[in-house]
Amino acid sequence: MNCPICQAQNEEILWQNEDLRIIVVNEDANVPAFCRVIWQSHQAEMTDLNETQRAVLMNAVYHTETAMREVLRPTKINLASLGNVVPHLHWHVIARFDCDAYFPAPIWANAQRENTLRLPENWTEQVKNILAQKLV
């Protein structure tokens, strides 16, 4: 199977186990506070998982949200599982700020302004430390 999420390399991994991994996403300089929770197994939809698996995945999403809120104090968290391009289950967890390039539109809309957001340089390290304490 030729899935870029199955075959991903050089990801900045914040936490992982056999079920899932949590990475930092640096695909768009206008979206500087972006994590992704990826189900390790190649499944497309939440309802392709059983109830326990869904709960495990969402627990990781919630802990990621909590850690990003604690470290970054964003205006809003955006959660999304889309997967139209790569139908391998993954959750976008995005900290949004009213000064960010797209706010209040979704990050998939056209940018409305230059990004003036400056985050603490070590925010990913702080999130990683929180996840290490909270997830087992």
Next chain:
Amino acid sequence: MNCPICQAQNEEILWQNEDLRIIVVNEDANVPAFCRVIWQSHQAEMTDLNETQRAVLMNAVYHTETAMREVLRPTKINLASLGNVVPHLHWHVIARFDCDAYFPAPIWANAQRENTLRLPENWTEQVKNILAQKLV
């Protein structure tokens, strides 16, 4: 509080109880298969709910996804909780098709083509009937 989700009227409600309601969204003709699961109480983030409340809300999202998959056989389901404009917790549940106006981009991007999708006229009725059987 001047919240348009708290004050909403004339919604096409598929299912509701005291915790949440599931509605049909007809805001964009290019997105004809769009439901929304709304937490009744005015909360902003998933992590503002307790664990039981999150599970109740996601259970409704999963049942909505399952019903839309069963009735519409979409290419992909998109799930999103954004709320930048209206920070009152709600989940977009969108059935996507490879012939839809935005595919494979998110529906918040620019449309790529005219919508040629024709859905069964009674799809919302079918989803409503499934939800009535599955949710209590």
